[in-house]
Amino acid sequence: MGGVLWRLAPMIYGPTVLFALGEGAVIPLLPVIAAELGADVPTAALVVSALVVGQLVGNIPAGWAVARVGERVTMAFGGVLALGGVAGLLVAPSLPGLAAAVFLIGFCAATFGLARHSFMTTRVPLAYRARSLSLLGGTFRLGMFVGPFVAALLLAMLQDERATVWFFGACLIATVLLVLLGPDPEVVASPSASTASTGDDVDTGEAVTGSIPLQRRAGVFRTMWQYRGVLSRLGVAAASLSAVRSARQIVLPLWGVSIGLDAQTIALVVGVSGAIDFVLFYASGQVMDRFGRLWAALPAMVLMGAGFVALSFTHDLTQSALWFALFAAVLGVGNGLSSGILLTLGADVAPQADPAPFLGSWRTLTDAGGAIAPLTVSALAAAFSLSIATATMGVIGLLGALAFLRWVPRFVPRES
Template sequence: MHPLTGAGTDQPISIATAIRRLLVPLYLPAFFFFVGVGMLVPTLPLLLAEFGVSYTAIAVGVAVVSVGTILFNLPAGVLLGRFSNRVVTTVGALVMLATTLPLVVADEFTQVLLLRLVFGCGLSMVFLSRVTLLGEAVDVEHRGRATAVLGGTMRISRFFLGPALVGLFGAFLDLRALFAVAAAFQAVAAVAAWFGQRGEEELRRTETPRTNVFQGLDVARVYLQPRVAIASAGAFLGQFTRAARLAIIPFFGAFVLDLDASAIGYITAVGGALDMVFFPLAGWMMDRLGRKFCSVPSFTVMGLGMFLVAVSDTWMLLLIASAVLGIGNGLGSGALMTLGVDLSPPDRISEFLGAWRAIGEVGELSGSVLPGQFGDSVGFENGSMILGAIGLFGGLLILLFVPETLKKSPARVQKSA
């Protein structure tokens, strides 16, 4: 029995009760984490542009956070196998705080790169701890909706409130001051994580103790299974498309349409607003119809949104494209996280999810860098067309080759019949 939700008992609790019990230890800290992260989406490219570097260099500066998460996902998974979820989450939040605040005074491109690299390590601990807690606490039949709530919380904070706050504060604060506001949200997140999970030492994984990182790497054998390998490719393309979506809007707005931080913030926020509207529907679809019923439409709509970006010649058209991308992302809210949790071995969930996140982060890194490279080589218009084609290919791959992981219990099968 899980002490937070009652998962694993003979009398399973309702999804509403599970979500309510996870509100303070899981969802509240995640909200504050990703408001701060979301404020960096429209502002970081503008900060990097102050150093007079190329579009590709700016893209690298934006994407280097993914290098940090890639490098630290496996160690973070092992840490979660040894220490409490509360400790790992709080340490990750403090790392994010300590690497966001110095952006206020950073005066060299390499300084920003280093700060963002270490920030990625903290982000890895925070994100993986959230997903691990959810996977341990919620039964498979409710997992889609519980994960969609987590994904929706992240979307509301990261893709809507964060950029919207940039638009709001950017009207009377300079660019550097916005990073101090973002750091303040990370500080609140650290406090929420520490006190919200106080006394929850039972979150520590004790079934199969790990003593070092190498013992945790035996989970690699699971990834040799064909269905897991194919699903991993889907996770790669999914994170690629999502990252490219986040990168292309600020790039296109700033360097094609010559928009300022406030305008880009509002455009990004519109997409985020529509994104968050769809996460309840995504969770219901995952638990009732299957995980693929969310993933395939999500990739398809995002691919079409990329094509709209390519033909945008006014801020209004870019706003519409951002809205379409937000809808597409919202349709897949929590789908890849749920798929990873579904496939993870019960005795190695944190280590498996660490590797799962590493694969996804490689896709995210690629999706963050390529838009800038396209801007330098073929232009952002042509680059957006290529990104749209990649998104459509990802949807096709999942449709044809990724297995469905939703397994209904006998009671639910009888009820649906």
């Protein structure tokens, strides 16, 4: 099975890299495009947030589509539909039209993420599931990491921010062609008998191991009700991790501005934190496969939770810039160690025979955590202070660590 995955790596990971590369090139320019249509800063932020909302809304329909027509058709349709979003970015006459195009791209991004998540759940043996899923998460991070540099190069060459939109369109066309013309991993890689499921017809709240074949496909909402126990417990813990990750992306730039750093220094600190995050993505999978899920989840959550709490006390210190750089690095380490955890835990607790409907619910829950975090930070910073907002996210991270400690051993079939 491992040989098949290695041979089909371009088909398995390639579409995610291409989509993320194009998306990563476009995202930094969305506020600029919005400003050209007359948006002020808050309105531009609202337009950009449509991407997260689209992905959040798209998870459940994507789960339904993958369960009914398969990963290949769903990804191809999502790629074609995303081209409509690209066209909207190019010709949108107004801010509502631009927001709709951004929403559509986020909606389609959910199809790529869920399709490959479902594929890995059913076809990757448990022995190296975490490494495979961490690599999947790493391919997305690679695209989002390299994309802004591609955008900078295109801007330097062509002096037109819409060149990045055309680049995204080219990436989408390549993605669709790769999906349709390459060998289908769903056909070549048969479902793995080694994967485990914690599913059962009735949710007892207890951990269940072993593959349980389903006689008929359950609908998305039926699946949500059937697995309400794991979603409301382990799923909420996973949402807290997603929230802390998302908070890092907004807290660090705001903190740098708040303590008076210039844009270049802030970009350097955030960039180093992101680089640390990226280089550690595979280490998380190694730890989870060799020692168990908690050995990656707990250090990641404790580092990020404690890092936020500690950072909240440094705002008015003499060496605030130095502390900012230090704790940005700590948050980068924590985030890097968390790579693949949400994907792996979702695969661990999903029904192996038909995981897509469950994964749609799981990813909706985790994406909701990521979507709510920036709103929470903004609200608390406006009502109290940025230090209070930062400390609150740290407390959420530490509580999330306790939740993982409580629920991972109960619901995940293997811890070693």
